[in-house]
Amino acid sequence: MKSPPRLARWILTVANRQQNRTIILGDFEEFYHEIAQESGAVRAYCWYWGQALKSIPRFVQTTVYWRSVMLKNYLKMAVRNLFKQTFFSMVNIAGLAVGICCCLLILLYVQHEMSYDAYHTHANRIYRLALDLKWSGDEHHIAGVAAVTAEAVVNDYPEVEDAVRIYLEDRTRYRLSDGDQTFLESHIAYTDASFFHVFSIPLIAGDPKTALAEPNSLVMSEEMAYKYFGEDDPLGRTLTMDNTTDYKVTGVFKEIPSNTHFHFDFFGSLTSLEDSRAPWWLHNITFRTYLLLHENADPRELEKKLPEMVRKYVAPPLEQSFSKSWEEITQMGMGVRYFLQPLKSIHLHSDLQYELEPNGDIKYVIIFSSIAFFILLIACINFMNLSTARSTRRAREVGVRKAVGSLRWQLIFQFLAEALFLSFLALVLALILTSLALPYFNDLAQRDISLSQLLQGMFPLYLLGFVVAAGVVSGSYPAFFLSSYRPVDVFKGQSAPGAKSRWLRNGLVVFQFFVSTVLIIGTLVVSRQMHFVQNRKLGFEKDQVLVIHDTYVLGAQIESFKQALLQNPRISSATITGFLPVDSDRMMDVNNPEGIYREKGTPMETWPVDFDYVKTMGMEIVAGRDFSRAFSTDSSAIIVNEAAVRQFGWEHPIGKKIGDWRMMDDQRVLVDFPVIGVVKDFHYESLRNYIGPLRFFIGRSPDLLSLRMHAEDISQTINWIREQWAVFVPGEPFDFSFMDDRFDTMYRSEQRFGDIFAVFSVLAVSIGCLGLLGLAAFTAERKIKEIGIRKVLGASVSGIVILLSRTFIKWVLIANVAGWPVAYFIMRRWLQGFAYRTDMTPLTFILSGALTFGIAFLTVSYQAIRAARTNPVQSLKYE
């Protein structure tokens, strides 16, 4: 026989639950069957549903009404408890709010990092073609390829729908002029017409298909268009670059989103440059080439076919010039391998030579995420700790509730609801804090994150889930713990229920301070390393060197300009070269020095300098002599650094020869240059890298002019130089920097890392201390009578303070000892990223110990002293 409809039966069940009348359901079922027998199943069905519908008011009442009544009660209790112990509640909510705020900031940061280049319509089909080059033991991973590669790839592989090249010239500054005014611009790139097809950067004026097709076309950002042309229509206008070439404006794009791995203000058409038509495969490999694959093309399959390309195009010219077969050449140690990088992974996972911009690093994303996680954990632990500590005060409430008939799950629900209520309050506070802190955070992280990101996509849901999770995690322990009280015990007044949880509480305090210790040690090590970097003997004097930019505009006058400047007694020396031991021009060349590398050659830094370079930079010649105008042969002489001497295995470097292949009358000839001196090793790159072999030669490189000045009246001297500049090249913008500033920018990411580390460790410690403060206050309160009696019996204030602080201090010390090895291993790994680094001294650890100890002691003793100083009459007057 058929049973009654399910849904209707459920409604009846719920509606009748309240008065324990479920048995009635059996009666209903019997009626149902009876009607079914007498008047048919349909009648029975209708009748049954009719009964169910009639009971709907009751159903609503039981499901919603009673619950909401209880909820209202829970809420009322939560609010009362909140105000009853204002101090605890504030500590609780503030701690959690700061934790959530940290977490939010970091989550925003992580989300922003992960979103790089994801907005392009074809993001999943775009790959960057990159190059691995091996040459006599030296490996290079390069983010670009040669100019011809793009065309060949599109022609040879049907998987590739389109390709676009982005090219930067060997300089960083351009002078753009619209006739009336001239500005210095540094964010200029050249690209193919397909750029706007591959990348989803919309043009707000101009035709994306043809904007960059013609030579000497220029597309600019909206902001730049406004800067040059104001409200006028920029299309069709002309900008003159470096007083020589005219570019026609053919398009305007909206600003490139901050989460893109490149940012340019101008794109010139690549066809304008002769370099873009260079036929060589291994020459000028800095064309960043992006491939747009067809919908169902498999990038791995394509990557497997790329060695064919090497064989087909790269190998033949090399075979010809070495007159050896490609196999023999590869055996000599030559290796050429093309590979693909998915566009979206470039920002976080790519760290090649010639990146368009310094990229982010997945390591930092992971480190910051874990810091956020731990800070939130500390905040949740606080919450748990304080709630359980307070639980004794609520034991009576639980007892009464249970005696009146509350079930355990109802109590659990009540405490969870209370925790959720508090965590929502904390969320509101955290959102306010986040909006206040975001500008500072952006500054710190060098990102452009907006608060509106909080509302994008799934974020509000995450946020909600996150707060509920925080509430449940932090509320679960007190909930289960409190609900397990037996009313009998509570009313008999025995067995302080808090005693059992003391171990847990102490364990949690240990954990909090463990995390804090690790963070503090991290901060100390990072700042020590930064101090080390800034104060290391670099091999040159970075202070009081003024660098004038764009001196190439002086043309042939550059030498007389230099002489004119040297007339000023405040300027002690000057040198003309774009190659400085800070962020500036670089040139790698393969040379054939005497000795082991004579045959194969080896890459080394090759810097064109002038006669005053070593002197102006404050470098030291350790063997031989400096370049001198007195020797006419010095124009073809070389100075190497100590690293080169070591690598080439020279015992007596002076007089040794370094060979360089030159083209003479269509013939490759090895020309030898004699070494006349050895310069002491100096750091020309960040201290992350070892010093490699390097050579100076007398050459022309007019990009920068560096001046060593006396310390006094620097600004006056600069003004004087500016006047001289205006005399030589009137109307040209004057721009300069200090070498030590340039030096600092090389370490900006480390500096930032250190700053963020410091901020978050301060936060972690303060959240931990908030918790400790709460716990100490609680203990002091519970022991108030004991303290009173002790004082009556003659205990001193200091004795009582020690009594109260002892346990906490013990746990903090244990946490410290536990944190040391962990911090040691983590920070050792970080330091290993530096070729030149400080070591971690025991002092660092002791200092961090002293710091946490001091802070914890101050926190606890504040409460302890307050408790110890209360008049015993106050605490004992009821006895």
Added chain:
Amino acid sequence: MKVLSRADELVLLSVWRLQDDAYGVSIRKLIIESTGHDWSVGAIYDSLERLTNGGYLAAFQSDPTPERGGRSKRYFRLTRDGLAALRKTKDVHDSMWIGLPDLGFDLKTS
């Protein structure tokens, strides 16, 4: 002890009449049969509930039976109070009826 309402009286009477087989379904069936018109489930159960709470009826459960979807029956039995209430109601009725037989039902009232 107050006089029972008509519905309560009918319910108590059915319970007494049914003796060991007095539960929701059989009670409702009996009342429907004897009065001749349909009684809703609610009407019967409300009154059963009220009478049980008032101590006129005692309820107890049977073992679960498979034909009722595995649910037990809730049987009712008249308590001493219930019996007393019935008797009292009957007395009231009787006293009201006494002295009226001559009038008969065929009396024209107006």
